Amino acid sequence: MRKCSTPCTIHNTQYIFFILVFAFVSAQDIYLRLTDYAGGKTNLVTEPFRVLKGTDDLTIKTKTIEGIIKSDLEYSLYFDIFPDTTYLLGSKKKSGLILSGLVNERQLSIILADFESHNKVSEKGYTIEGEPRNLSHKIADEIIETLTGEKGISSTRIVFSYKMPRGKELGMIDYDGYNFASLTNNCNLNLFPCWSSDGNRILFSTYTVDRLNLYLLSLTKKSVNPIASYQGLNFAPCWSPDGTKICMSLTKDGNAEIYILDLNTKKLNRLTNNWAIDVSPAFSPNSREIAFVSDRSGGPQIYIMDLYGGNVRRLTFHGGYNTSPAWSPRGDLIVYVSREEDNSQQIYVTDPYDYMPIRLTYEGNNEEPSWSPDGLHIVFSSDRSGKYELYTMNWDGTRQRKLTNGIIANAPDWSPFIK
Numbered sequence: 486m487r488k489c490s491t492p493c494t495i496h497n498t499q500y501i502f503f504i505l506v507f508a509f510v511s512a513q514d515i516y517l518r519l520t521d522y523a524g525g526k527t528n529l530v531t532e533p534f535r536v537l538k539g540t541d542d543l544t545i546k547t548k549t550i551e552g553i554i555k556s557d558l559e560y561s562l563y564f565d566i567f568p569d570t571t572y573l574l575g576s577k578k579k580s581g582l583i584l585s586g587l588v589n590e591r592q593l594s595i596i597l598a599d600f601e602s603h604n605k606v607s608e609k610g611y612t613i614e615g616e617p618r619n620l621s622h623k624i625a626d627e628i629i630e631t632l633t634g635e636k637g638i639s640s641t642r643i644v645f646s647y648k649m650p651r652g653k654e655l656g657m658i659d660y661d662g663y664n665f666a667s668l669t670n671n672c673n674l675n676l677f678p679c680w681s682s683d684g685n686r687i688l689f690s691t692y693t694v695d696r697l698n699l700y701l702l703s704l705t706k707k708s709v710n711p712i713a714s715y716q717g718l719n720f721a722p723c724w725s726p727d728g729t730k731i732c733m734s735l736t737k738d739g740n741a742e743i744y745i746l747d748l749n750t751k752k753l754n755r756l757t758n759n760w761a762i763d764v765s766p767a768f769s770p771n772s773r774e775i776a777f778v779s780d781r782s783g784g785p786q787i788y789i790m791d792l793y794g795g796n797v798r799r800l801t802f803h804g805g806y807n808t809s810p811a812w813s814p815r816g817d818l819i820v821y822v823s824r825e826e827d828n829s830q831q832i833y834v835t836d837p838y839d840y841m842p843i844r845l846t847y848e849g850n851n852e853e854p855s856w857s858p859d860g861l862h863i864v865f866s867s868d869r870s871g872k873y874e875l876y877t878m879n880w881d882g883t884r885q886r887k888l889t890n891g892i893i894a895n896a897p898d899w900s901p902f903i904k
Contacts, residue, residue, distance in 0.1 A: 527632060528573055528581030529564040530600065531555050536588040546613060547588050550621045556661070557625030557639040558584075562861050562879065563632070573600055582606065582632065588613065595624055597631065607631050618663055638857050640903045643864055644668070644678040644687055645875060648893035655689060655702070660857070660899070662875075662888035668702060669709075677721050680900045682728040688712065690720045699733060713746065721765050725772050732756075732766040732775060743777055745792075756794035767810045767819075769837075776800065776810040776819055776837070787821055789837065800835070803842045809853055812837070815860035818880070820845075822852050832865055834880070845882030855899045864888070866895040 534551045536544045559566045567573060573581050581600040586593055591613045597606040609627065611620060619640070626637030641660045646653045655668040655675045668687070669675050676697075679688040687702040697720050699713035713719040717736035724731060731746045743757045743766050757763040761781035768775055776789050784805040790797045801807040806824035813819065819837045822830050823844075830850040833842045849869030856863055861880050866873045870887065875894050878885040 526565045530567045530583045532585040534586030550617045553621035554625045636902045642900045645894045645897040684901045688722040734764040770816040778808050813860045820854040857899050858901045864897045
C-alpha cells in the first residue's frame with residue numbers, strides 16, 4: 486500500500502468523512518420515508534366480545550374470532566392495540582377508537598366507537614358459521630378499510646414451492662401461515678409461482694421431458710394449461726399489473742434473455758439482446774419499467790429498463806452478486822438479495838431511482854423476497870432454522886416471524902388483495 490504524507494492523509498480523511506456523512510444522510514432519508522409508510526398509528530382499544538345468547542361452543546368460537554381479529558389488526562401496522570381504555574386515559578394522546586363485539590344466536594355485531602365522544606363510528610353484522618378464520622380475516626380487513634381507507638391483507642394468501650420425496654410441488658397458505666393447501670401433485674419440479682393481478686391464476690414453470698415450460702394454473706377452473714414451451718428454458722415469469730402481459734426469461738435463442746408476451750394478441754417481443762444472462766424480470770406498479778438481473782457488468786446486478794427494453798440503467802452497486810428484485814406495490818422501493826462477504830444471502834431494500842441500500846436480514850441465508858399487496862410486509866425464504874422455510878417481516882426488517890413449520894419451502898409469492 487502506498488504511504489501518504491500528512492497532506493495526503495488529511496485529504497483522504499476528509500474524503501472518507503464526506504462519504505460517511507453522505508451515506509448516513511442517504512440511509513436516514515430512506516429510513517424516514519420507510520417509517521412514514523403506515524403514517525401515524527391510530528389508538529384502538531379492543532374490548533372482550535360478549536355472547537348475549539348462545540352455546541358454550543359458540544362462546545369458544547367467538548373468543549377465537551376475537552383473537553384472530555386482534556392479531557390481524559396489530560399486524561397491519563395501522564394501529565396501536567390496547568386491552569382497555571385505562572391505557573388511553575393515562576397517555577398524552579387520548580384520542581382513539583373502541584372495538585367491541587356482541588353475539589346473539591350466532592349473529593355477531595362489530596361496533597366501532599370514538600373513545601372521546603362515545604359516538605358510534607360504524608356497526609356491521611355477521612353470521613358466525615363454518616371455519617372462523619376466513620370470517621375473522623374478512624372482518625379485520627373491513628375494519629381496516631373503514632378506519633384507514635386502505636385495503637387490509639388479512640385475507641391474502643402466499644403461494645410457494647415446497648420439497649417432496651419426488652420433486653417439488655406448489656402449495657398455498659393464508660398470509661399468517663394457516664390453512665395449507667397443495668396445488669399440484671405431479672411428482673415433478675414445479676418452480677417460480679407467480680400470482681395474477683386478479684388473484685385467480687398462478688404462473689409457474691415445470692419440467693416436461695427435455696425443457697422447463699411455463700404453465701398457467703387456474704384456481705377457479707382447477708385447470709393447468711401451457712403458456713410458453715419454447716425450446717430450452719421457459720422460466721422466472723411475472724405478470725404485468727393489469728394482467729394482460731407476461732414477462733419471462735427464455736433461452737430459445739441461446740443464452741437467457743427477457744421477453745414479454747401479450748396474452749391477448751399472443752405476440753412475443755424480445756426486450757434484452759445481450760451476450761450476458763438476463764433473468765428475473767419484475768414489473769413496476771405503473772407498468773412503465775421492468776427491473777431485472779444481468780451479469781453484463783461481470784457479476785449479477787440489478788438493472789431497470791422501460792417496457793420496450795430501452796433506457797437501461799444499473800441500479801445496484803453494493804456487493805458483487807445481487808439478485809431477485811421485487812418492486813413494492815407503492816412503487817418507491819425495490820427489495821432484493823445480496824451476497825455478503827461471508828457468502829451469506831441477505832435481503833436489502835433500496836430506492837429504485839436513487840440507490841440507497843438498507844439491509845433488512847442478518848441471520849442465516851435469506852432469499853426470494855415478495856411484497857404484500859399493501860407494500861408494508863415482505864415474505865421470504867430463510868434457512869435460519871436449519872432448512873429453508875417461509876418467513877415474513879415488516880418493510881423495515883422488524884418483526885421477522887416464521888410462517889411454515891416442517892416444510893422445506895422457497896420461492897414465495899404474495900397474492901394481490903383477495904375479493
